[in-house]
Amino acid sequence: MRRPKPRQSLTRKKRRLQEAEEIELLDSWIEAMKPASGTNPLAVTPPPPSAPAGRLPGAGGGFSPYAGCKLFSQLPISRRTKDGLARKYTEMSEIQRASLPHSLCGRDILGAAKTGSGKTLAFIIPVIEKLYKARWGPEDGVGSIIISPTKELAGQLFEELKTVGKYHTLSAGLLVGGRKDVDAEKQRVNTLNILVCTPGRLLQHMDETPNFDCSQLQVLVLDEADRILDHGFREQVDAIISQIPRVRQTLLFSATQTKSVKDLARVSLKDPEYISVHAESVTATPERLKQLAMIVPLEQKLNMLWSFIRRHLKSKILVFLSSCKQVKFVYEAFKKLRPGIPLKCLHGRMKHDVRMAIYLEFCQSTSVLFSTDVASRGLDFPAVDWVVQVDCPEDIPTYIHRVGRTARFTSDGRSVLFLTPSEKEMLKKLQSAEPKIPILSREPRKEKLEQISARLSSLLVQYPEMQQLAKRAFVTYLKSVHLQKDKEVFDVTKLPLEEFAASLGLAITPKIRFINQKKKGQKVLVEAVHEQEDGIDDSYKVANRKPQSSVKLNEEPEEDDILLPKKTIIDEEGNRDAEPGTRVLKKKKLKINVHRPVGTRLKYDEEGNIMPPLAAAIAGPESGNAVLRTDKVKERYEKLRQEMKEKDKEDKILNRQRLREKRKEKQMKLKRRRGEEEEEAADSEDGRSELDEAENGAAKRSKIRFVSDDEEEEKGNNKKDFGLCSDLVSIAEQEALALKLLGSMHS
Numbered sequence: 001m002r003r004p005k006p007r008q009s010l011t012r013k014k015r016r017l018q019e020a021e022e023i024e025l026l027d028s029w030i031e032a033m034k035p036a037s038g039t040n041p042l043a044v045t046p047p048p049p050s051a052p053a054g055r056l057p058g059a060g061g062g063f064s065p066y067a068g069c070k071l072f073s074q075l076p077i078s079r080r081t082k083d084g085l086a087r088k089y090t091e092m093s094e095i096q097r098a099s100l101p102h103s104l105c106g107r108d109i110l111g112a113a114k115t116g117s118g119k120t121l122a123f124i125i126p127v128i129e130k131l132y133k134a135r136w137g138p139e140d141g142v143g144s145i146i147i148s149p150t151k152e153l154a155g156q157l158f159e160e161l162k163t164v165g166k167y168h169t170l171s172a173g174l175l176v177g178g179r180k181d182v183d184a185e186k187q188r189v190n191t192l193n194i195l196v197c198t199p200g201r202l203l204q205h206m207d208e209t210p211n212f213d214c215s216q217l218q219v220l221v222l223d224e225a226d227r228i229l230d231h232g233f234r235e236q237v238d239a240i241i242s243q244i245p246r247v248r249q250t251l252l253f254s255a256t257q258t259k260s261v262k263d264l265a266r267v268s269l270k271d272p273e274y275i276s277v278h279a280e281s282v283t284a285t286p287e288r289l290k291q292l293a294m295i296v297p298l299e300q301k302l303n304m305l306w307s308f309i310r311r312h313l314k315s316k317i318l319v320f321l322s323s324c325k326q327v328k329f330v331y332e333a334f335k336k337l338r339p340g341i342p343l344k345c346l347h348g349r350m351k352h353d354v355r356m357a358i359y360l361e362f363c364q365s366t367s368v369l370f371s372t373d374v375a376s377r378g379l380d381f382p383a384v385d386w387v388v389q390v391d392c393p394e395d396i397p398t399y400i401h402r403v404g405r406t407a408r409f410t411s412d413g414r415s416v417l418f419l420t421p422s423e424k425e426m427l428k429k430l431q432s433a434e435p436k437i438p439i440l441s442r443e444p445r446k447e448k449l450e451q452i453s454a455r456l457s458s459l460l461v462q463y464p465e466m467q468q469l470a471k472r473a474f475v476t477y478l479k480s481v482h483l484q485k486d487k488e489v490f491d492v493t494k495l496p497l498e499e500f501a502a503s504l505g506l507a508i509t510p511k512i513r514f515i516n517q518k519k520k521g522q523k524v525l526v527e528a529v530h531e532q533e534d535g536i537d538d539s540y541k542v543a544n545r546k547p548q549s550s551v552k553l554n555e556e557p558e559e560d561d562i563l564l565p566k567k568t569i570i571d572e573e574g575n576r577d578a579e580p581g582t583r584v585l586k587k588k589k590l591k592i593n594v595h596r597p598v599g600t601r602l603k604y605d606e607e608g609n610i611m612p613p614l615a616a617a618i619a620g621p622e623s624g625n626a627v628l629r630t631d632k633v634k635e636r637y638e639k640l641r642q643e644m645k646e647k648d649k650e651d652k653i654l655n656r657q658r659l660r661e662k663r664k665e666k667q668m669k670l671k672r673r674r675g676e677e678e679e680e681a682a683d684s685e686d687g688r689s690e691l692d693e694a695e696n697g698a699a700k701r702s703k704i705r706f707v708s709d710d711e712e713e714e715k716g717n718n719k720k721d722f723g724l725c726s727d728l729v730s731i732a733e734q735e736a737l738a739l740k741l742l743g744s745m746h747s
């Protein structure tokens with residue numbers, strides 16, 4: 001039996017007419033009642049929930065106010081969006097109430113609100129509304145780009161977009177790094193209206209997809225904006241910004257918002273609204289979050305973690321460690337020790353589909369998830385009871401984002417931070433932060449600690465691969481401490497190396513590359529031979545070392561160093577060679593004919609024909625002979641380089657123009673065809689409902705849908721060199737704009 005369909009009797013033409021009427025009404029409503037720039041909608045007394053929304057009855061023809069309202073149904077947004085929202089949401093959160101009245105009338109937003117406060121809807125709704133009101137169709141191409149720092153977060157945003165946009169006919173795609181079938185993605189990317197992506201993947205399309213065009217872009221969103229704008233993504237983001245139109249709406253959101261003038265200038269915000277709903281709040285973290293800190297000696301951390309897990313077997317626990325190697329070791333070791341609760345692990349070196357599967361599993365089950373900071377931002381795991389930070393976060397924003405994985409929206413949550421005695425300074429920093437972070441210091445109850453070092457030692461004997469994992473965990477932890485910027489908190493010289501190694505079950509303290517351990521009586525001189533980083537001392541002493549630390553152990557192979565750049569071999573299928581160090585590479589001896597005159601070496605082209613000598617080519621005809629002169633060569637190279645650059649620039653401009661024209665022509669054609677089809681459809685009363693069309697797959701315009709589901713690692717840094725667009729204003733102008741903005745924020 002056919003289900004009753006809403007709007008069954010509507011023809012497409014009628015529907016489009018209704019849409020046009022709705023859009024006209026929304027535009028007039030927004031225009032008539034928009035809040036003054038710089039005002040805070042939260043300060044407006046909200047209308048009662050029963051108050052009429054939209055055009056008010058009576059001769060005046062006025063509209064209901066929407067700034068200050070509390071319900072989504074009172075906002076000037078389309079019926080389709082309201083229907084999508086109604087599936088899950090009724091009342092707005094503070095950040096939504098404060099930002100939507102401004103963003104719906106097209107203003108740029110710099111939004112800050114605590115973790116778990118609902119920032120996602122605050123940008124998804126204006127994105128959908130803007131494109132709906134512009135009657136965006138497949139032929140119009142990319143209308144909005146939402147950028148997220150991680151693949152999991154991008155996936156989560158995409159899911160939310162699908163929920164809210166369920167009744168719209170816009171198309172959307174998830175573009176995240178390392179996808180194998182990138183070619184298929186390239187075919188489709190231009191038909192998508194909303195792209196949810198990571199910076200690397202977006203840039204890859206901008207660079208490689210021949211007809212990729214975002215010249216019509218309407219809205220740019222940066223979620224976790226401070227992270228996207230920090231140095232980790234600097235090159236990629238600058239390259240992206242240089243390739244999108246300056247006239248657009250820009251929405252930046254984060255729990256720890258950037259206030260750097262330079263950062264804001266880079267995204268060219270136009271008179272943005274600075275919305276910081278919790279700026280006056282007493283705390284920087286959610287009110288329902290209870291936070292503890294404990295001073296735990298490094299060698300007791302695993303005992304403490306194990307004991308903690310054993311005492312919370314019915315809780316969902318998220319554990320943060322500082323490196324992939326530690327995550328791997330702790331996960332594998334604890335799994336073998338069987339604590340009595342399911343364990344999972346998540347880190348950036350896992351394949352994307354595995355990461356996504358683990359993310360989804362952890363959403364659904366009570367278990368312990370060991371993770372690096374890949375899970376620290378944005379991820380909305382439901383009902384996490386505890387966040388345990390075994391390793392100290394690098395700074396206060398990282399702390400705030402990590403603990404923000406619990407106590408989300410209206411839920412309660414608890415967190416505990418383990419600090420080594422030498423990291424006490426972090427506790428002071430957290431306690432004196434503004435706004436406050438209400439963190440209590442607690443003494444660990446030593447008598448309750450379960451000691452697992454002996455069990456770990458026997459595990460390491462039983463499973464040789466565990467030995468390697470333990471050593472790598474040891475080294476990467478020390479390296480992570482060594483490379484931290486905040487030297488007031490992180491001091492590798494104060495760490496008890498042998499006790500730490502023993503706590504991982506290691507019988508002998510591994511010798512590590514960047515610290516040279518030498519015997520000196522009962523004391524061991526530890527010397528940082530690694531190049532000076534951030535002012536770490538060159539040599540220092542650690543008291544009361546046992547002599548065993550001087551025993552030469554297998555040095556850690558290069559690939560252990562996840563914190564330093566690693567040489568990676570990538571095969572033709574894009575797979576990384578995980579063990580470059582295991583290859584035996586013999587250097588071939590080159591024979592040099594010392595008697596051959598310089599510059600007379602023969603070169604061959606691909607077909608085996610002799611090419612003119614390189615020297616002659618470089619030195620040019622004016623040189624008279626083939627002898628290479630370095631200054632001439634340099635000059636010639638420079639000239640060639642310049643010429644190539646110019647040529648490349650011209651080619652790019654021409655190509656873009658050509659593509660744009662082609663695209664416009666195509667768009668016009670498609671639009672004309674669509675109009676004709678609709679006329680025809682309207683004439684022959686087809687009576688099919690919208691739902692029928694969707695079910696039969698007959699709708700001309702595709703629904704919001706997934707594009708990406710099989711990913712590899714996000715390529716952290718794209719090395720492509722993109723020139724800045726000529727239509728960009730100068731950095732000075734942008735900085736002036738940003739200064740103006742900051743001035744207005746404080747006034």
Ligand SMILES: Nc1ncnc2c1ncn2[C@@H]1O[C@H](COP(=O)(O)OP(=O)(O)OP(=O)(O)O)[C@@H](O)[C@H]1O
Nearest residue numbers: 089091092093115116117118119120255378380409
């Ligand atoms: N108006 C609302 N009513 C009910 N639930 C909501 C509302 N808005 C958001 N939520 C829910 O609150 C949770 C947190 O929302 P969201 O992930 O958008 O927070 P966030 O502020 O982006 O957090 P973070 O800073 O950690 O990224 C989600 O589960 C979301 O579904």
